[in-house]
Amino acid sequence: MTNPDPLLEMRNLAVTFPVDDGPDVRAVESVDLTLHEGEVHGLVGESGSGKSVTARAILQLLDDARVTASELTFESVNLLTQSEEEMRSVRGAEIGMIFQDSLSALNPVMTVGEQIAEVVRHHTNTGESTGTLSELRRKYVTGTDETSASWERSVELLDMVGIPDASTRANEYPHQLSGGQRQRVMIAQALAGDPSIIIADEPTTALDVTVEADILAELRDLCDDFDVSVLLITHDLGVVAETCDRVTVMYSGSVMEKGLTDSIFTHPSHPYTEGLLQSIPEYSLISNDSELQTTPGSAPDPRDRPNGCPFRDRCPIAFDACSEPLPTHSITDDHIIRCHDYARDRTEDVSSKYQETQEIEVSE
Numbered sequence: 001m002t003n004p005d006p007l008l009e010m011r012n013l014a015v016t017f018p019v020d021d022g023p024d025v026r027a028v029e030s031v032d033l034t035l036h037e038g039e040v041h042g043l044v045g046e047s048g049s050g051k052s053v054t055a056r057a058i059l060q061l062l063d064d065a066r067v068t069a070s071e072l073t074f075e076s077v078n079l080l081t082q083s084e085e086e087m088r089s090v091r092g093a094e095i096g097m098i099f100q101d102s103l104s105a106l107n108p109v110m111t112v113g114e115q116i117a118e119v120v121r122h123h124t125n126t127g128e129s130t131g132t133l134s135e136l137r138r139k140y141v142t143g144t145d146e147t148s149a150s151w152e153r154s155v156e157l158l159d160m161v162g163i164p165d166a167s168t169r170a171n172e173y174p175h176q177l178s179g180g181q182r183q184r185v186m187i188a189q190a191l192a193g194d195p196s197i198i199i200a201d202e203p204t205t206a207l208d209v210t211v212e213a214d215i216l217a218e219l220r221d222l223c224d225d226f227d228v229s230v231l232l233i234t235h236d237l238g239v240v241a242e243t244c245d246r247v248t249v250m251y252s253g254s255v256m257e258k259g260l261t262d263s264i265f266t267h268p269s270h271p272y273t274e275g276l277l278q279s280i281p282e283y284s285l286i287s288n289d290s291e292l293q294t295t296p297g298s299a300p301d302p303r304d305r306p307n308g309c310p311f312r313d314r315c316p317i318a319f320d321a322c323s324e325p326l327p328t329h330s331i332t333d334d335h336i337i338r339c340h341d342y343a344r345d346r347t348e349d350v351s352s353k354y355q356e357t358q359e360i361e362v363s364e
């Protein structure tokens with residue numbers, strides 16, 4: 001199968017937080033990730049595995065960290081060498097963001113309509129002035145003219161993300177909306193700059209299950225309509241199964257396995273991924289309790305990680321070679337595993353077994 005063009009390419013991403021009086025925190029050690037056009041790509045892993053740090057590294061939002069990569073490109077532009085000013089126009093216009101905590105992400109003293117209209121003005125061509133004085137006047141004195149293109153677009157976006165009576169609700173402040181509605185506002189705001197990519201970091205974790213399902217379905221539909229690709233960070237494998245085309249599984253700062261969602265769910269090959277999937281009863285993919293609960297034990301301290309595979313102290317099949325640097329093996333063109341066991345002498349060829357069982361369906 002041929003993959004659609006990559007929008008975002010990341011090779012060997014490493015992020016370290018220097019600490020004055022102790023060892024540095026090696027939050028991310030080795031992440032390769034490719035976001036293809038038109039896809040929703042899930043980034044999963046238990047708490048502390050480095051998902052949010054990876055997202056913030058893409059957007060250069062980590063002032064206090066050392067970020068290195070052999071490649072970090074968006075539409076072939078090297079993000080690592082962009083100035084802060086250039087990155088400001090990437091954020092919002094090219095790459096939209098949705099965070100988990102909408103109350104702190106939204107401005108409490110601006111109406112939601114104003115906040116979206118401002119993004120529309122700054123990142124699309126409405127012809128309205130975006131000078132500091134004009135924006136301050138709108139913010140503190142007049143508000144955005146309700147007949148302007150940016151306000152009309154703001155109301156249209158609120159309507160599209162499912163806010164009822166959008167033209168009235170646009171005049172409300174974040175605290176006047178429910179948690180689910182605020183997440184919808186964040187989606188509208190992320191779409192307002194007409195981006196190619198949206199990075200959504202746990203966008204529905206704080207919501208109840210039915211609201212979460214509605215919002216994810218909405219996000220998926222909107223991305224199809226707006227032709228946006230999504231990097232969806234989540235703890236929840238049920239969300240991945242429902243929403244994502246492709247998935248990358250992280251553990252303790254490194255990618256362990258990645259591939260098409262169907263392949264990962266039908267042929268989990270890394271012991272860590274197998275543990276994650278076994279934590280979902282009968283692979284029941286729409287579970288109310290599908291938070292990641294994995295193999296017993298906990299992840300190593302990122303200030304003092306053992307050599308080799310970071311999972312080896314918890315891994316049921318660890319052996320001597322696991323203290324060597326992690327290898328990368330391609331099971332198929334679309335399924336990669338980083339595990340020493342894969343290359344171990346085996347009585348059966350996993351790759352051919354994989355081919356034979358390609359047809360197995362994931363139970364729903």
Ligand SMILES: Nc1ncnc2c1ncn2[C@@H]1O[C@H](COP(=O)(O)OP(=O)(O)OP(=O)(O)O)[C@@H](O)[C@H]1O
Nearest residue numbers: 017025027045046047048049050051052053054302
């Ligand atoms: N500013 C910082 N300074 C030092 N360490 C940090 C900083 N930000 C994150 N870390 C560390 O980096 C590691 C990865 O954190 P990150 O927030 O990316 O995890 P995560 O996978 O997003 O977890 P969660 O699912 O809980 O959101 C953690 O050990 C965390 O403590």
Ligand SMILES: [Mg+2]
Nearest residue numbers: 051052053201
């Ligand atoms: Mg996080």
